[in-house]
Amino acid sequence: MATILYVDDEPSVGLILEDTLTRAGHRAIGARNVVEALQVLSREQVDLILSDYRMPGLTGLEFLALLQREGYDIPLIMVTGYASIEHAVAAIKAGAIDYVTKPIRTQQLELAVEQALEFVRLRRENDTLRREVTEFRNERQIIGESPGIRRILQTVSMVAPTRATVLLQGESGTGKELFARAIHTQGDRRDRPFIKLNCAALPEGLIESALFGHERGAFTGAIKRVEGAFERAHGGTLLLDEISEMKLELQAKLLRVLQEQEFERVGGTTPIKVDVRVIATTNRNLAADAAAGRFRQDLYYRLAVVPIEIPPLRDRPEDIPMLAYRYAMRTAAEMHKEVQGLAPETIRMLQDYSWPGNVRELQHAVERAVILSHEPLLQPRVFDAQRVGMGSPLAQGVTRTPAPGSIETIGSAGGTLPPGAIVLHTLNVEEAERALIRRALELTRNNRTKTAELLGISVRTLRNKLNGARVLDGPHAAGRTD
Numbered sequence: 001m002a003t004i005l006y007v008d009d010e011p012s013v014g015l016i017l018e019d020t021l022t023r024a025g026h027r028a029i030g031a032r033n034v035v036e037a038l039q040v041l042s043r044e045q046v047d048l049i050l051s052d053y054r055m056p057g058l059t060g061l062e063f064l065a066l067l068q069r070e071g072y073d074i075p076l077i078m079v080t081g082y083a084s085i086e087h088a089v090a091a092i093k094a095g096a097i098d099y100v101t102k103p104i105r106t107q108q109l110e111l112a113v114e115q116a117l118e119f120v121r122l123r124r125e126n127d128t129l130r131r132e133v134t135e136f137r138n139e140r141q142i143i144g145e146s147p148g149i150r151r152i153l154q155t156v157s158m159v160a161p162t163r164a165t166v167l168l169q170g171e172s173g174t175g176k177e178l179f180a181r182a183i184h185t186q187g188d189r190r191d192r193p194f195i196k197l198n199c200a201a202l203p204e205g206l207i208e209s210a211l212f213g214h215e216r217g218a219f220t221g222a223i224k225r226v227e228g229a230f231e232r233a234h235g236g237t238l239l240l241d242e243i244s245e246m247k248l249e250l251q252a253k254l255l256r257v258l259q260e261q262e263f264e265r266v267g268g269t270t271p272i273k274v275d276v277r278v279i280a281t282t283n284r285n286l287a288a289d290a291a292a293g294r295f296r297q298d299l300y301y302r303l304a305v306v307p308i309e310i311p312p313l314r315d316r317p318e319d320i321p322m323l324a325y326r327y328a329m330r331t332a333a334e335m336h337k338e339v340q341g342l343a344p345e346t347i348r349m350l351q352d353y354s355w356p357g358n359v360r361e362l363q364h365a366v367e368r369a370v371i372l373s374h375e376p377l378l379q380p381r382v383f384d385a386q387r388v389g390m391g392s393p394l395a396q397g398v399t400r401t402p403a404p405g406s407i408e409t410i411g412s413a414g415g416t417l418p419p420g421a422i423v424l425h426t427l428n429v430e431e432a433e434r435a436l437i438r439r440a441l442e443l444t445r446n447n448r449t450k451t452a453e454l455l456g457i458s459v460r461t462l463r464n465k466l467n468g469a470r471v472l473d474g475p476h477a478a479g480r481t482d
Contacts (some may be wrong), residue, residue: 002047002117003027007037007063008021008079009055013104017050020106024113036067036102041072049076049115050076050100053087061087064094075116079104141230142178143323146316152179152308159306160186165258166245167303168281170310172461173358176281177239179310184237189277197229200245200460209266212257218267230263233276241302243280244289251296258302278303284464313358317351323351323359328378340376349380356436357456437465 006017009032019364023026029044031037033055040046049067051061067074078091078099089101097119098112142153160165160183168176174272177196184194193208202210209218213228229238240246257263258278262271280303287304287377289295313320324342332339342350355361444450452462 001025001027002120003029003045004048004050004113005029005031005037005040005044005046007031007034007055007060008050008052009033010052013052013079013102016104016106016430017109020104020109021113024110026113027104034063037063037312038066041074046074047120048113049074050113051076052176053078053091054081060092061094064091066097068095075120075273077112077116085194126250142175142182143326144316145322146311146317146319148311148316149319152310153182155306155308156182157186159183161188161416163277164305165277166306166308167286168308168310169281169286170281170283171312171358172283172457173360174310175359177241177308179308180237180239180279180281183279184277187237187277190238194237194239195229195233196239196241198241200242204247207246207459208253211250211263212263214266215268218265222267225265228265230257230274230276231272234274235276237277237279240278240280242282244282244284244286244295248296251299253298255296257300283461313355313362320351320362321347324366325363327363328370331367331370335370337370337374338376339370339378343380344378346378346383349383355456356433361448361456433465437462 004021004026006014006021006028006031008014008017014030014032018028018030029040029046031040034057037051039048051060051063055063058066060080064076066077067076075097076095078088078096079102080088080091081102082098085101088101091099097116100109100112142149143151156179166180166183168179170176181194184190197210199207209222209226209228211228211230213226213231214222216222216225240254253263257274261275262273264271285294286300288299290300321342324347328339328342331337349482350362350365357364365383366378369378373379437451440451440454441448444454448466449459449460452459455462455464
């Protein structure tokens with residue numbers, strides 16, 4: 001049921017309009033002139049207006065112009081005399097959605113109203129979809145003006161229209177999936193499926209079925225045929241997340257699919273042809289893994305047709321203000337909370353922090369700050385001291401060299417380093433990372449779960465870092481707890 005306002009100074013015409021609209025299931029409200037119509041609009045939510053062209057005072061055409069000037073976004077059907085078709089044409093040109101002629105014929109009126117309301121419904125639906133698409137794009141928008149991000153975005157725009165496989169490498173939390181989606185949406189596969197498969201999240205016995213699907217009866221519990229990720233991604237893009245966790249024996253089958261674009265379901269014998277663009281991600285140095293025999297070299301070269309290295313957040317501090325503001329505004333909107341931005345000293349504090357968890361850690365820190373803040377500008381004190389800022393055990397007393405000839409000490413009051421502080425004598429990121437991990441292990445008494453939480457990374461990432469670097473020499477080489 002729609003609420004429809006009809007404006008006509010002839011009582012007989014008004015009766016016909018009200019009777020026709022009511023029998024069609026709508027709520028009809030009448031007005032004899034423009035003044036009465038505006039009074040109705042001030043108190044009622046109206047879906048459609050029927051207005052006579054000739055009325056005392058303002059004409060229907062002037063009423064239409066007034067509605068547009070006052071910002072009323074309500075479609076209007078003009079009612080004109082049969083001999084005044086030029087008035088109808090003028091009304092359509094002025095913005096009326098349709099017209100009907102007098103004498104009123106109920107069938108013509110019902111059809112015009114039905115078509116106008118369908119137009120209203122479609123327009124509202126399109127507006128809703130447009131807002132949802134805008135929100136979706138904003139949610140997945142890559143934010144950054146640093147030289148490294150600009151170079152990556154340029155590479156993305158060049159590789160997106162091609163079928164080349166892309167290997168996205170970077171630390172956990174740097175936003176590799178966002179770049180993968182950008183490659184998909186900027187190419188000609190944007191309207192086709194984007195399927196994501198996390199190679200580390202699935203049990204070893206299920207990864208092959210998840211990739212290629214299986215036939216009914218292929219194994220215990222296979223009660224029906226299931227399509228795998230490659231089949232579901234046909235015509236689109238398949239994102240293989242954490243590809244470095246895939247077992248060597250399965251890597252051979254993946255290589256065959258990439259080369260031949262065909263595979264067989266588990267338990268099946270019929271080859272299935274697919275057209276799939278593959279993007280892979282890893283937080284490890286896959287070239288080093290391949291050289292050490294931990295990853296197939298031929299598969300590495302097949303995946304790394306276009307390798308893209310995503311820089312950690314600590315290497316692009318100029319992007320932090322934009323990212324933090326974006327997360328603050330989004331969280332505030334979701335909570336219906338008034339937040340205007342971040343205080344200058346907060347921005348400086350965030351830029352001084354190393355962000356071991358990268359963009360993901362920044363996002364969570366800002367979300368917590370918005371929740372805890374009672375002020376329109378986020379202050380440093382509302383950030384979790386265990387993760388960010390002057391009170392962080394990882395940040396206290398850490399000296400760094402931001403530029404040649406200058407030394408800063410983060411969190412050391414009066415320049416005095418607290419007991420057990422970490423002093424870095426190097427700008428080598430890997431050495432600094434090892435020092436931080438060693439210190440975190442000391443603080444947690446070798447508990448890897450608490451160490452990962454303290455560092456803002458996953459236990460899997462910590463384990464990979466410990467396996468790939470000489471961190472556990474000395475007192476941490478034994479006696480660890482999980």
